[in-house]
Amino acid sequence: MEITRNNFLDQLDNITRNIKRSCFIGFDAEFSALLSGEKYKYRLFDTNEDRYNLLKNKASEMIMTQVGLTIYQYERDLDTYVANGYTFHLCPQVFGNIDQSFIFQASTLKFLCKHKFNFNKFLYEGIPYLSKVEENRIQQQIKDKTLFANLIQDLEMTDEKIIQNYCSDVSKWLIKSEEDTMYLDVENPVLRYIIHNEIRLRFPEVLTTDSLGNSNKVLVYRNKDIQGANSAPMAILEDNLLRHILGFSQIISLLKTERKPLIGHNMFLDTVLLHNQFIGPLPQKYSTFKKNIHDVLPIIFDTKYISHVMKNNLSFDEMWKSNSLQDLYEFFSEGKCKKLEHGVNLIRLSTPFDVKQSYHEAGWDSYCSGYCFIRLGHWAACENSGAYRPLGPRQQLAALAPHCNKINVIRGAIAYMNLAGPDPPSHRPDFLYVKSLKERVINVGKVASVLTGIGSVDVKPYGRRTALVATASNYTVEKILKHFNDSREYQITKFTVYRHSPLSQVVFWGGALITGGLVLLLVHKKNTVHREVRAY
Template sequence: MEITRNNFLDELENIKRDLAKSSFVGFDAEFTAILNGECFKHRLFDTSKERYDQLKNEVSKMIMTQVGLTMFQYNRDLDSYLAVCYTFHLCPQVFGDIDQSFIFQASTLNFLCKHKFDFNKFTYEGLPYLSKAEEAIVRQNIKERALFNDLTRMLDMDEERLLQSYYSQVSKWLMRSKAETMYLDVENPVFRYIAHVELRMRFPDILTTDSLGNSKKILIYRDETVEGANSAPMVTLEDDLMSYLLGFSNIISLLEAAQKPIVGHNIFLDTILLHNQFIGPLPNQYSEFKRNIHNMLPYLYDTKYISHEMAKKLSYHEVWKSNALQDLYEFFAEGKCKKLQNGVNFIKLSRPFNVKQTYHEAGWDSFCSGYCFIRLGHWAACENRGSYRPVGPTETLSALAPFCNKVNIIRGAIPYMSFTESDPPRHRPSLLYLKAQRTINVGQVASDLATFGSVDIKPYGSRAALIAAGTQQTAQKILKEFRNSKEYRVAKYNVYKHSPAGKMAIWSGALITGSLVLYLLHKKLK
């Protein structure tokens, strides 16, 4: 189901109920940027900290435009799952001093058009949201009674005219009508809050409240003598306003409170965007970022990393062609996993998608992630017990517990980022140091090494470069090939021999030692 401003409040209780009944939640997000900038390149040199440091300033220009959540509810009697999918459309907002912004690249627009992205739904119907940092600012303004002044100062000419028309309608009603109540149609929740406060200031005797059964109407009582008259407390008006402004952030809070396992596919960047969009600006300290995410979502699973590790149990002819989400989902959905021929759980969508199921639609991808998680968990549980039979969610989560809070690092120096422990040590071969006879051309070096396997190269001075090899075999091939080369000298990188700092340390040590020896000799001669 697609969730926008138009149906969010109507569906909120259903979302809460579906979340409460779920065993775990599939997650996916779509972004406003194609990751093709220099900082988004995946290099074999990078640790997760280094990659985080490269990304943290860039992602402030990006937002999630869609978030998909699929609640997987287990039926013990039928040994099956019901998958309830939601696609939330998001749009940044301006409110008081908060003016959320983002960048759309032309390449992103082309990509989104290709996948039939609905720009009207994004701009006109997207849910608002606030980060925890932004929420704190708004609540402080409310506490200091500064919010109303901030909002009225931001009104444009049309809104000023509309507000004046409300004053006129109420004034005429009070003077010319004997009716005890009247209604005003005020659709926008922010403007409705302003109207409540402004009308109470202009007409001290009236009482205002939102119409029961229709929150888009303001019900006005002539005065407190009218039977049943009541005025909504300011705290209620402020809470209603905050609820609207928080929008999708309410769903994030529900996930945080429920502490259900969250399952995504290749979610390193997703976690960074989650922090920036729903917690606050990314901290300089990588450890603080990990701590904040873990406090919000304490049980994260990444099917990209899980499938990479579990693929090691399969032969070349048994394994999926790739562990991209589409290939992985189709491998399991089409029954190609020979390990899971019998006793697998039936997984049913609670309702079909409104549009043709397509990858890069957040709701559908969140379903696919959860589907793969169930199949991987079934396989892992059966491997643990040594027999293949039906598996429930408790056993699935237990079997996949070693992968909890480990998020895949694409083509990096380490295999995963851990949200609960120190990241693992580098698993790539030692770096290689290449020295050229003349000024180095990195493009030419890359071309010369391309046939040896997966490598990354970065300059290390005018005549040198560092080489990161994907496998030990690739590193050995390069060392062997250039052992007697006249053009390049290649050796295993040694920080003391090859780094400027290491060389300086050695020369400084030698100089200090030499000076000390000379001093002692001089003293002895004297």
Template sequence: MEITRKNFAEELENITNNLKRSCFVGFDAEFTALLSGECFKYRLFDTNEQRYDKIKDEVSKMIISQVGLTMFQYDRNKNDYNAVGYTFHLCPQVLGDIDQSFIFQASTLKFLCKHNFNFNKFIYEGIPYLSKVEEDEIVQQIKNNNLTSYLTSALEIEEEKELQYYSNKVSEWLHSSEDGTMYIDVQNPIQRYLIHTELRQRFPNILTTDSLGNSNKILIYRDKSIEGANSAKMETLEKNLIDKLLGFSNIIQLLVQYKKPIIGHNIFMDLLLLHNQFIGPLPKKYSIFKMNINNLFPVIYDTKYISHEMGKKLTLDEVWQSNILQDLHEFFAKGKYKKLQNGINFITLIPPFNEKQSYHEAGWDSYCSGFCFIRLGQWAACDNMGVYRPVGPREKMAALAPYCNKVNVIRGATPYMCLDENDPPTHRPNLLHIKSLKERIMNIDKVACAVAGCGAADVRALGRRTALVAAGTHFTADKILKKFKDSREYRVSTYKPYGQSAARRLAIWSGALITGSLLLMLLHKRVKS
């Protein structure tokens, strides 16, 4: 089901109830920018901390435009799952000095158009949100009794005219009508709050409250003598305003509150953006980022990493085409893993999910992530038991426990990011050292082309005539060493940091020069004496 600003409030209770009943939640996010440019190039040299440091500032320029959540609910009687999916359309809001800027690349627009992204829903119907840091700022304004001045400071001329218009309208009603009540329909929650405060200041005898039947309407009583007259407390108006401003952040708070396991596919970037958009600016330290995510979402599974590890068990005739989400989902959906055809848990996609099934649409991708998780979990559990039959969510979770909180890292020095412990040591072979025998200044692109035929490898300059090579596998490293064994252009060897680094060589030569100078000085003194 698509959730926009128009139906968010009325669907919030259903969403909450579906979340409560779920055993885990499929998650996916779509961004306003593709991961392109030099800082987003994945290098085999990169540790997770180095990659985080490279991209954290760039990520702050991007926002999540769509979030997909699919609540998977287990039916004990049938031993099957029901999947209730939602696509949330988001759009940032202007609030006081909160005015987020973000990039929208042309290449991203092309990609989104290809996958039928609805830009009108993003711009006109997107649900607002606040990060925890921004929410705290608003709460502080309330405590300081200056929320009204904070909000009015950023009003546009048309919004100021609207405030004046409704004040004049109420004044006219008080002087020319004998009706005891009056309604004002105001869509914008910030304007609605400001009109409440403005009217109360200008007309001390009137009472104002939000209409129960329609939260967009302000109900005004001429005075307290009117039957049923009441005036909403400022605390109530402030709470109503914050609830409206939080928007989708309410859903994030529900996920934090209920601690449901989160299932995503290749969610390294999703988590960075989730932190930046709903928690606060990304911290300088990578370790703090991991701690913040783990404190809020203590159980996360990445089907990209799980499938990479479990795929090693497949035979050549069984292996999937790739473990990108679409290929992985179709591998299981079409029953290509034969062992899982005996007693599987059926997964029923039920209303309110009625999206056209299109990959790179957040709701559908969140469903596919959860679908693959169920199949991978059953595979792992049945392998442990030695018999293939339907298994419950607890058995699946237990079987996949070794993969919990391990997030896939693309083409890096380490295979995954561990959210609740230290990251693992590098699984790559030792770096190779390459030295040019002919060129005074090494052509890095030329070297990269020369090693490319041996397999996945990255090249980084070390000095004017030297470079380092990071190979993806030990097989590739051995192949590079053999290829250049008799080369007249380059000498390749296993890198020894203390013997081949420029800094080490400089230190050795400096030490030698200092020692030599001291010896010469001593000899010179002896000769003179």
């Protein structure tokens, strides 16, 4: 189901009930920009902190334009998962002095057009949101009783005219009409809040409240003597306003409260954008970022990382094409996993997606992530027990618990980001040390070009005539060392800090000079003594 500004509040109660009843939730997001170009190339040298520092400045300019959530509920009697899929269209908002901004890259626009992205829904029907930092700022204004004044101060001229027209209508009604009540149709929730306040200030004798059954209408009573007349407490008006401007952020708060497992695929960038968009500006420290994400979303599974680990249990002929979400989903949904031919749960969508136009659509991809998680969990649980049989979500979650909060890292020095604790040590081989035997200044591009034909590598300069090489596997290391064993162009050895770091070189030569100086001093003293003895 598509959720926009027009139906979000109407569907919020249903979505809330579904989340509370769920066993886990599939997640996916589409972004306003893609990380492309040499600057954002992922390298085998990167630690997770390096990767975070690389992304955080660019990510602060990006937003999630779509968020997909597929809410999985388990029907025990039928041994069936029922999936309720939602695609939320999001759009930044202006509220008082909060003016959210983002960038759209031309390459991203081209990509989105290719996949039939609906820009009208994004711009005209996108659901607003606030980060926790922005929400706290507004809550403080409410506490200080400065919200109304701040909103008035930042009004555009067109909105000022609209408010003036409404107040003129109320003035004419009070003078010329004998009706006890009047209605003002105000669709914009921010203007509605302002109009409540403005009418109460200008016409102290009247009372205002939101009309029952139609939240767009402001009901105005002539005075308190009219039967049923009441004035909505300011706290209620403020709560109604917050519900509208918080928008999708209410879903994030619900996920935090309910602590439901969130299932995504390749979620490193997703977590960075989740922080920037719904928690607050990205912190300088990588450790602070991890802690903040873990506090809001305490249980996350990344099916890309899980599939990387579990593929080692398959032979080459049994394996999926790649670890992309589409290939992984089709491997399981088309029954290609021979280990899962019997006893697996039925997975049923409550409302079918349009499969032909679905990939790279957030709702569909969130369904695929959850689907793969169920199959991977079933496979892992059966492997643990030694028998392939029907299993429920509790056993599947338990089997995948060792992979909880481990977020896949693409082409980095470390296999995953651990949101719940310290990151693991590097799983890559030690660096290789390259010294040019012919060039006075080493050509790193040339070295990379030569080595890429042997295996997956990254190269970076280390000195005028030297470079470091990061490799993906020990197999590649051995091939490179063997290939360049007798090379007259490059000398390649395994890197050691003691032999190859600039500091150790300084220490080595400094020590050599000191040692040499001491030897010369001793020789000089010895010769002096000999001369004195002969003279005597």
